[in-house]
Amino acid sequence: MDLVGFVEGTKMDKGYIENGFIVDVSNASKTSEIIYELSRILDLPDAQSKKVCLKLGSVDLSATELTSIKALVESMNSEIEFVSTSSDVTVKSAEELNIEVSVLENKVPTPEFNADQEKINKELERALDKIFGDENTEIKTFAQEKDLKELKEVSSSSSIAQEVSSESVEAPVAVAEVVETSVDSVASEKTESEPSNGSSEEFHSEPIIINEQFDFDEFNAKLNDANLIDGEEIKEIDYNLDDLRKSLRETEKLPTLYIQRTLRSGQSITSEGNIVIIGDVNPGSEVIAKGDITVWGILGGIAHAGSEGNKFARIRALKMNAIQLRIADTFARRPDSINIPYIQKSDTFIPEEACIRRKQIYIHKIHEV
Amino acid sequence: MSGRVIVITSGKGGVGKTTTNANIGTALARMGKKVVMIDTDLGLRNLDLLLGLENRIVYTIVDVVEERCKLKQALVKDKKNPNLCLLAAAQTRDKSAVTQEQLKEICEKLQKDFDFILVDCPAGIEQGFQNAVAGASEAIVVTTPEMSAVRDADRIIGLLEAKEEIKSYKLLLNRVRPNLIKSNDMMSVDDVVEILSAELIGIIPEDTGIITSTNKGEPIVNDEKSLAGQAYNNVARRIIGEDVPFLNLDEPKGVVAKVKKFFSGLMGKEK
Numbered sequence: 169m170d171l172v173g174f175v176e177g178t179k180m181d182k183g184y185i186e187n188g189f190i191v192d193v194s195n196a197s198k199t200s201e202i203i204y205e206l207s208r209i210l211d212l213p214d215a216q217s218k219k220v221c222l223k224l225g226s227v228d229l230s231a232t233e234l235t236s237i238k239a240l241v242e243s244m245n246s247e248i249e250f251v252s253t254s255s256d257v258t259v260k261s262a263e264e265l266n267i268e269v270s271v272l273e274n275k276v277p278t279p280e281f282n283a284d285q286e287k288i289n290k291e292l293e294r295a296l297d298k299i300f301g302d303e304n305t306e307i308k309t310f311a312q313e314k315d316l317k318e319l320k321e322v323s324s325s326s327s328i329a330q331e332v333s334s335e336s337v338e339a340p341v342a343v344a345e346v347v348e349t350s351v352d353s354v355a356s357e358k359t360e361s362e363p364s365n366g367s368s369e370e371f372h373s374e375p376i377i378i379n380e381q382f383d384f385d386e387f388n389a390k391l392n393d394a395n396l397i398d399g400e401e402i403k404e405i406d407y408n409l410d411d412l413r414k415s416l417r418e419t420e421k422l423p424t425l426y427i428q429r430t431l432r433s434g435q436s437i438t439s440e441g442n443i444v445i446i447g448d449v450n451p452g453s454e455v456i457a458k459g460d461i462t463v464w465g466i467l468g469g470i471a472h473a474g475s476e477g478n479k480f481a482r483i484r485a486l487k488m489n490a491i492q493l494r495i496a497d498t499f500a501r502r503p504d505s506i507n508i509p510y511i512q513k514s515d516t517f518i519p520e521e522a523c524i525r526r527k528q529i530y531i532h533k534i535h536e537v
Numbered sequence: 538m539s540g541r542v543i544v545i546t547s548g549k550g551g552v553g554k555t556t557t558n559a560n561i562g563t564a565l566a567r568m569g570k571k572v573v574m575i576d577t578d579l580g581l582r583n584l585d586l587l588l589g590l591e592n593r594i595v596y597t598i599v600d601v602v603e604e605r606c607k608l609k610q611a612l613v614k615d616k617k618n619p620n621l622c623l624l625a626a627a628q629t630r631d632k633s634a635v636t637q638e639q640l641k642e643i644c645e646k647l648q649k650d651f652d653f654i655l656v657d658c659p660a661g662i663e664q665g666f667q668n669a670v671a672g673a674s675e676a677i678v679v680t681t682p683e684m685s686a687v688r689d690a691d692r693i694i695g696l697l698e699a700k701e702e703i704k705s706y707k708l709l710l711n712r713v714r715p716n717l718i719k720s721n722d723m724m725s726v727d728d729v730v731e732i733l734s735a736e737l738i739g740i741i742p743e744d745t746g747i748i749t750s751t752n753k754g755e756p757i758v759n760d761e762k763s764l765a766g767q768a769y770n771n772v773a774r775r776i777i778g779e780d781v782p783f784l785n786l787d788e789p790k791g792v793v794a795k796v797k798k799f800f801s802g803l804m805g806k807e808k
Contacts, residue, residue, distance in 0.1 A: 453629070491592045
């Protein structure tokens with residue numbers, strides 16, 4: 169059962185639903201399912217005293233059944249504007265009850281991008297399930313349902329924008345070369361970069377990097393050298409503007425998961441594309457994306473960009489306080505010397521970006537590039 | 538080499554299981570023992586934070602059981618002490634991600650390389666507790682001199698006694714405040730031992746230093762001056778079989794404390 173949502177003023181062949189919304193129960197096969205779904209949706213505060221367009225699908229409803237549905241809607245301070253159905257029986261019973269029947273056509277263009285929409289939706293749901301916990305609970309609380317809906321809407325609308333922008337740029341796109349390396353070898357790369365707060369180096373200048381190896385790895389190597397990929401050479405990447413453009417293209421093409429909430433400890437988001445988070449990423453949470461990660465807030469957890477080996481992926485945040493940063497198979501951890509139990513939200517934030525440069529994770533201020 | 542697997546449990550939350558684990562582990566490692574700590578509190582891990590190892594965790598116990606890495610790859614070595622290792626819990630998973638058999642297997646593997654395996658148990662008596670206890674042969678029950686904690690400890694001892702694998706269990710009394718005991722506002726050590734009728738392995742006084750040490754990610758046993766640190770050290774020594782008398786918590790130590798006591802005596806109130 170899918171809830172299309174509060175698409176106020178959605179265009180269809182009947183024109184507009186003023187101050188109303190569509191309830192999509194076209195997957196429902198039983199009256200009880202429709203009633204359950206309706207009562208749940210109409211109970212939401214946002215649904216109060218609004219008109220309802222009922223999208224029924226192929227289910228056959230008798231006049232009595234439709235009467236009871238109508239009564240339910242009216243008892244919830246709403247009103248059926250019209251129904252959309254493919255069943256003749258339902259059309260007849262609707263006519264008996266003087267309920268308008270219409271074909272609902274959504275004229276809002278559906279977003280299309282190269283990636284498999286179904287896959288993205290699935291992934292979105294998986295990500296949401298992970299955030300909200302139990303995948304098995306069918307009945308989600310109101311807040312969760314609303315969030316889910318919001319997220320879906322937002323993500324679809326953002327992908328329209330993305331589509332438009334990629335169309336308008338007609339220049340031939342050279343596919344950036346992605347060095348394929350397994351994520352499993354995260355431990356093989358030992359780097360440590362310091363969040364360069366006050367540094368003002370040029371784009372091509374030397375980064376401030378503490379070359380301290382992280383010692384548990386060394387210990388592991390001693391205990392067991394069988395599985396550790398040590399000394400594996402990773403191709404040096406020349407950073408010039410061409411590469412930079414390529415990298416931007418590479419991640420630009422990916423779908424973007426847009427999240428407007430703070431990630432709390434224990435929550436984890438994984439995406440096949442980019443991730444944009446409007447909110448903080450608290451310590452203990454993790455964000456894993458095939459593309460870029462952008463945090464409009466404090467990044468305090470673990471961020472892994474380019475999880476499938478894209479070394480051009482970037483991590484951006486208003487405030488970098490990440491426990492660990494991972495890009496492709498490169499790894500950096502927060503130096504022990506920096507002990508910031510919490511960030512004062514009143515502090516002035518300087519947006520920073522992390523990328524790989526000379527095989528190491530390098531953090532620089534965004535406005536320098 | 539066959540290491541001892543000790544589970545540190547309590548039933549009630551907030552009595553200091555994780556603090557105890559971090560401190561006993563560090564103390565044992567300082568004595569030259571090879572120690573590994575396993576955090577089984579999946580989803581609510583804290584042990585890494587107390588040891589200041591949060592930023593070093595790449596793989597967790599869940600990665601081990603799901604075979605994404607080898608067991609030894611997941612062991613995080615302590616910053617200072619090479620004898621000390623941590624097998625961290627996954628923060629983004631829940632207790633069902635690991636089964637009793639898997640934990641038992643991990644403990645058996647670690648026994649070959651380490652002298653001590655300290656298992657940090659989550660609060661409660663559900664699956665998390667059952668998992669943590671599965672691989673252990675000894676237990677330390679942490680409790681505080683409060684009725685609720687003692688009740689829960691009693692319940693835990695009952696559950697431990699029912700387990701065949703647990704050969705022995707000891708009681709550790711945490712957050713003891715001698716002043717309150719003296720003024721009859723707190724259950725005394727003897728009261729608790731009498732109620733639980735279990736062998737005592739340590740009495741840890743309440744210490745504000747614990748809060749600082751937790752925030753810094755540095756176990757308090759590294760601080761020689763701290764009373765709680767000394768008490769934890771003594772517990773570790775008792776674990777390896779030394780006969781150490783319990784700290785006398787009644788007498789304030791040092792000149793300053795004596796002067797303070799003298800003045801507070803003058804003011805007519807015990808502080």
